[in-house]
Amino acid sequence: MTRPAAAGTVTRQVPVRWRLSRHSRRLLTLAIAGLLLAVLNRRPELVGLAAPALLLLSAGGLGRGESRPALVAVRISPGATRLFEGEPGWLDLAADDQAGGYDLRWDFHPGKGVEPASAVTVTAAQGAGAARFEFTVPRWGKRQAGTAELMLHDRWRLAEGRAVVTLPSLDVFPRPGTQEAVVTLSRLPNRLGEHSARVQGEGAEFFGLREYVPGDRQRQINWPASTRRGRLMVSTHPAERSQDVVLLVDATSDVGKPGTSALDFGLRGASATARAYLERRDRVGVITYQWGGAQWLAPSLGRRQVYKIIDTMLRADASWSRGSSFARLPRAALPPGALVVAFSPLLDQRFVESLRDLRERGFSLVVVDVLNESPPGPRLPLLGLPVSPRPAGRLARGALTAMGGADEIARRLWQMEQQAIRFSLRELGVRVVHWDGTESLDLPLAPYSRRPLVVRR
C-alpha cells in the first residue's frame, strides 16, 4: 500500500468511509416525517411538504455510492523527520486527482508532545487538496506526529467521506549545548588525528630543535637557530593523533522539571561533547545507563556518528523497572586508553560504583555533574508552607527551626551525602565538574582543557 515517491515523501492509498452528511440526514427526516404523517392523518398536503427534500436527495445522487472512490491517494511530504527540540517542522499533505470534484477539508490531530504552530483545519477548494501543517516539539524523544483526517464532500454536500492518515514518526533530538574546547589525554593511541601528542612526529606545530643529520629535509632546517649556534639545526614537530572518547549518559534517574531535568541536561551536554570531538576527527562512542541495563555504540568517526549517538541516547528511558546490575561493562564499547566523559546527577549508587570500577581499570574519567535540583526546604507542619531561610526576628527563627527541624536535618544529610560521593570520586582521580545546563560546557571543563590531561594508571 505504501510506495516511496521522493526523498522523505510517501504516497499512501487510504480507504474512504462514506456516509450521509448532516444535511442529507435532516432532509431525510423531513421527507420521512412528511410522508408518514400524510398517510397516518390522510392529508395530501404533507406529501407536498416532503417533496422538496425528496427531490434534493435524489438529484444529489444519494444512493449512487458505487461512483464514489473507495480509496484516495494521499502524498505525505515531511519537512524533516529529524528535528531538534523547539525547531519548527512541517508536513505537506496532498490528495491526488481521484478525489477531484470533491470539496476537501484537512484536520490535523497532533500526537502527544507535538504542538501545532499553524491552523489545524484547512479547507481546500475543488481539485486543490494540498495542505501544510506546521508544528513544534518542545522536548526530545521519538514522537508520533499524529493523524490527519481528510473529509471529502460531494458537490451537493449530501454525502461525506472520511479518510484517516497516520503521519510519520519524528526523531526529536535534544538541543545540543555549546562546547568548543575539548579535553585531550597526554597519552594518545598511535592513530593519525588532530591532537598534538607528546612524541615527535610529522605534525605542523613546533616541538623542538636538534642537530642536522644527513638525510634530513632541507625545509626542516631552522635557519635562525643555525645562525646563532654556528651549526645546522632542524626543527622537530609533534605527532598528531586522534583519541577515543566514550560518553557515559546516566538515565537511571531523572530529577527536575521536564525540559530542565537532569536527563535533559545530560543528553544536551553529551550531544555537544560528541559534536565537539567528532569535529576534531576523534572516535566517539556512547554508553547509556538505564534501569534494565546499558545500551552502547562503539566509537567511530564522521558526521553520521553524531546522529547514531543521539539515536542511541533517544532510547534512554528513566523508568523504574528492576534490571541487571552495571557491574559488567560492555568491553567492546570501551577501547583501552579512551577518555570517558560521564554526564550524571550521581544519584544512583550503582552508576557511581561503575565509575569507580572504570577508574580502577585505568580509564581517564571526567564526570559532568548535571544535578541542579535539591530537596525542598523545611515546611511548616499542618500548613505545608515553606519556611523562609531568613525569618524576621530571633523568636520567629527559633520557632520555625524547631518546627521544620527534621526536614532541615534530612536535607543537610542528603547534601552531605552528595558531597561525600563527589569527594570520594575526586580522591580516586576522577575529575568532577558541575554544569548548570545553560552556560557553555567550556567553562566547567576549562581547568582540564587548557593542557593535556595526564593519564594516571
Add this chain to the structure above:
Amino acid sequence: MRERGSVLALAGPRIVALALGVASVAWAAIGLAASGWAPLALAVAVASVAAGSLRLALLEVPEPQEAYFMGLAERTWYQFLSVIRTLPWEEAGCAAMLWLEVLHPARAWHTAVLGAALAGWLLAVHIAESGTGAVALLRRQARVLVLGLCLLALGAAASLLPAASSGGGAVALQILAVIAVTAAAILVLPG
C-alpha cells in the same frame, strides 16, 4: 472593510437560519389550542431551534482533545458544547413542527408555507455550518428547488380539490396522486 465583509459573510447565514427557524415555529404554532400534546410539541420545537442556533453561533469555539486537568466550570462548559454539537436538533425541530401542524385542523395553504419555510431553514443551516457560498449553492440547486416548490403547491392544491366521492378511499387516492407526481419528478430529473 474586508474584516467587516468577512464577519457579515460569517454571521449572515446564521442570522438567516435563526430567523427562518423562529418563523417556522411561529407559523406552525399559529391558532394552536393549548391542550393535549400541543405544549410539549411546541416546547420541543422551540428548544430545537434555540439549541440549533446556539450550535451555529458556537461553531468556531474549539474543543480540547484532553480534559484531564480542567476545573469544574471548564469541564461543564465543554460538556455543554459537546451536547449542543452532538444531538440532532434540526431533525427534532422538523419532527416537532410537523407534529404541531398535524394537531391543527386541515389547512392546505398553511402547510405549504410551512413546508417552504422548513426547506429554507434546513438550507440556511446547511449553508451556515458548511461555509459554502450561498449564491453558488442556490444557483446549482435552483431548478430542483423550484420543482420542489411546484410539487409543494401541487400537494396543497390536491388537498383543496373536492373529492369525487366521500370516504377514506378518495383521500388515499389524493395522497397516492401526490406521491406519484413526486416520484415522476424524481425519475425525470437528470442524474
